[in-house]
Amino acid sequence: MGRGFSAINLASAALGLCFLYLPIAILMIYSFNASRLVTVWGGWSLAWYRELLADGAMLESAWVSVRVALLSLARSGRFRGRLLFTGLLYAPLVMPEVITGLALLLLFVAIGLDRGFWTITVAHTSVTLCFVAVVVESRLLTFDRSLEEAAMDLGAPPLRSFLLVTLPLIWPAIAAGFLLAFTLSLDDLVIASFTTGPGATTLPIRIYSEVRLGVKPEINAICTLMIVTVALGVVAAAMLNRRRELQRAEAVDLTAKL
Amino acid sequence: MLGKAKTATGVPHWRRAAVIPYVWLIAFFLVPFLIVFKISLSETAIAQPPYLPVLDLSAGREGLRRFLAGLSLENYAALASDRLYLAAYLKSLEVAAFSTLMLLVLGYPFAYAMARAPRRLQAMLVMLVVLPFWTSFLIRVYAWINILQRDGLFNQILLALGIVEEPIGWLSTNTAVYIGIVYSYFPFMVLPLYAALEKIEVSLHEAAADLGAPPWKAFWSITVPLSRPGIVAGSLLCFIPIVGEFVIPDLLGGSATLMIGQTLWTEFFANRDWPIASAVAVALLCLLIVPILIYQHQQAREIEQGR
Numbered sequence: 001m002g003r004g005f006s007a008i009n010l011a012s013a014a015l016g017l018c019f020l021y022l023p024i025a026i027l028m029i030y031s032f033n034a035s036r037l038v039t040v041w042g043g044w045s046l047a048w049y050r051e052l053l054a055d056g057a058m059l060e061s062a063w064v065s066v067r068v069a070l071l072s073l074a075r076s077g078r079f080r081g082r083l084l085f086t087g088l089l090y091a092p093l094v095m096p097e098v099i100t101g102l103a104l105l106l107l108f109v110a111i112g113l114d115r116g117f118w119t120i121t122v123a124h125t126s127v128t129l130c131f132v133a134v135v136v137e138s139r140l141l142t143f144d145r146s147l148e149e150a151a152m153d154l155g156a157p158p159l160r161s162f163l164l165v166t167l168p169l170i171w172p173a174i175a176a177g178f179l180l181a182f183t184l185s186l187d188d189l190v191i192a193s194f195t196t197g198p199g200a201t202t203l204p205i206r207i208y209s210e211v212r213l214g215v216k217p218e219i220n221a222i223c224t225l226m227i228v229t230v231a232l233g234v235v236a237a238a239m240l241n242r243r244r245e246l247q248r249a250e251a252v253d254l255t256a257k258l
Numbered sequence: 259m260l261g262k263a264k265t266a267t268g269v270p271h272w273r274r275a276a277v278i279p280y281v282w283l284i285a286f287f288l289v290p291f292l293i294v295f296k297i298s299l300s301e302t303a304i305a306q307p308p309y310l311p312v313l314d315l316s317a318g319r320e321g322l323r324r325f326l327a328g329l330s331l332e333n334y335a336a337l338a339s340d341r342l343y344l345a346a347y348l349k350s351l352e353v354a355a356f357s358t359l360m361l362l363v364l365g366y367p368f369a370y371a372m373a374r375a376p377r378r379l380q381a382m383l384v385m386l387v388v389l390p391f392w393t394s395f396l397i398r399v400y401a402w403i404n405i406l407q408r409d410g411l412f413n414q415i416l417l418a419l420g421i422v423e424e425p426i427g428w429l430s431t432n433t434a435v436y437i438g439i440v441y442s443y444f445p446f447m448v449l450p451l452y453a454a455l456e457k458i459e460v461s462l463h464e465a466a467a468d469l470g471a472p473p474w475k476a477f478w479s480i481t482v483p484l485s486r487p488g489i490v491a492g493s494l495l496c497f498i499p500i501v502g503e504f505v506i507p508d509l510l511g512g513s514a515t516l517m518i519g520q521t522l523w524t525e526f527f528a529n530r531d532w533p534i535a536s537a538v539a540v541a542l543l544c545l546l547i548v549p550i551l552i553y554q555h556q557q558a559r560e561i562e563q564g565r
Contacts, residue, residue, distance in 0.1 A: 006374075008367075008371075009367075009370065009374050009375070010371065012367035012370070012371045013368060013371040013375065015368075016364070016365075016367075016368035016444075016448070017383075017386060019364075019441070019444070020386070021386075023401035023405055023441065024393065024397075026404060026411060027397070027400070027404055030404060090553065090554045090557050090558075091550055092287060094494070094498040094550060094553060095498075095546075095550070096498070096499055096501065096502020096503070096504075096546070097499075097502070098504050098522045098542075099294075099539045099543060100287075103287075103290030103291050103294045103539070104290050106290060106294055106297055106536070107286065107293055110293050122286065123286070126283065126286035129282065130283075187396065189395075189396055190504055193527075207397075208505075211403065211509060219400065220404070223397040226393065227393045230393050231389060234389060
């Protein structure tokens with residue numbers, strides 16, 4: 001569908017992108033505002049970033065978030081072969097978080113687990129598992145099974161053919177799933193609120209309790225930092241992926257010429 | 259098929275590999291729902307855990323009998339008789355239905371433009387749509403508080419243009435909730451639509467034009483029907499979570515937009531009434547089970563077609 005990119009199309013694309021990015025841009029600009037009053041522009045300043053670094057609780061909760069995210073990532077990365085249980089898989093994707101959160105909490109209470117860091121991790125793993133699985137599955141759809149069969153015909157045991165043939169081929173999808181799981185876990189407020197306990201306040205919980213009390217410049221600062229970190233990660237991943245694809249295209253070209 | 263027979267040697271291995279997440283999902287997704295259901299039949303109590311009866315396995319059969327006798331449908335009766343809950347349910351459905359419609363109206367032209375953009379640009383546009391999705395949900399809602407508050411940017415612009423005489427309180431209104439929801443769920447609507455629209459051949463349009471159809475007619479009788487899977491997937495992907503949405507109405511809405519997710523949250527965290535909160539969750543799930551099943555069915559079919 002290359003042709004027909006008319007003025008109307010251009011306008012709707014531009015409007016849509018403005019809608020998506022303007023609020024974020026405004027927030028980022030205000031994080032550099034020197035004035036204590038959020039809405040009065042007092043010139044550029046890094047004051048709120050300094051303030052942020054001095055806020056121990058905020059940094060502590062950021063660290064908890066990162067640890068939870070890393071751990072749920074490690075767990076959900078475990079490969080699960082071809083997924084025959086799409087039913088169980090798609091429900092958590094759309095399930096309202098309040099229900100999932102409540103359900104998991106009641107489970108933890110029922111089996112007598114102390115709530116805290118580990119319960120959040122288990123909860124996030126369960127939810128992100130489904131997201132990762134769906135991303136990986138979409139890649140497996142385009143995966144040519146005969147490659148794996150060929151490896152096994154040549155005498156490779158199933159595990160070995162999986163490690164040497166399947167895994168490298170679906171690796172980009174697994175990486176994308178990792179990134180997705182990480183940000184989902186880092187971002188989650190509702191499920192974490194239900195399953196947390198004393199001593200494990202994640203960054204979203206902390207931001208939420210601050211935001212309820214009104215707009216604060218420090219929050220603008222930490223939000224900007226989070227956005228920049230994530231954006232850099234995604235752009236880097238996309239560029240890496242693109243380079244790999246270019247290399248592959250070149251290799252294909254080369255073999256065609258030979 | 260010859261290939262099938264050969265993979266048969268590999269199947270037990272795949273089965274074994276698939277067991278771990280299967281067990282994990284049953285343990286942490288299915289079992290919790292059964293517990294929610296059980297507690298929704300219990301009574302509130304000032305105890306630890308704060309509900310009665312508690313299943314006492316050590317008492318054997320007598321304990322089980324006493325446990326079953328203690329269960330009741332009282333919480334559901336309370337839900338049905340209290341207008342507050344009913345109003346919250348209806349409000350949630352109303353908000354979800356209207357915002358899904360708005361998302362469709364706003365998202366469709368955008369997705370269409372994406373699908374019609376030059377190839378090189380398309381990849382870029384997809385990334386630009388996905389990028390805000392990677393940034394925190396909470397942050398994006400918070401960005402709107404910045405803009406919509408009484409002395410915020412939106413009011414400043416309106417004042418400067420002379421559209422309004424004095425600042426308007428946008429926060430704590432229905433409008434703010436709708437803006438927040440449409441903004442946050444925009445990528446969820448656009449991406450399935452784009453995926454469906456991108457597959458449609460331009461030549462179909464050209465054929466329609468050759469046969470004398472005006473552009474709007476070609477659009478209406480070719481593009482729209484062919485993009486139906488995208489419309490269904492996008493709408494469900496937005497509608498279902500919006501019904502249970504908590505963060506957006508809580509931060510941007512007021513008492514006029516009390517949605518069911520907030521009711522559950524208040525019952526649980528403020529009132530410490532676990533059985534009622536569970537009953538609310540079960541009732542919400544009953545409401546959503548049909549759309550969820552449709553969504554699953556549709557996704558499964560898509561995958562089958564993809565094979």
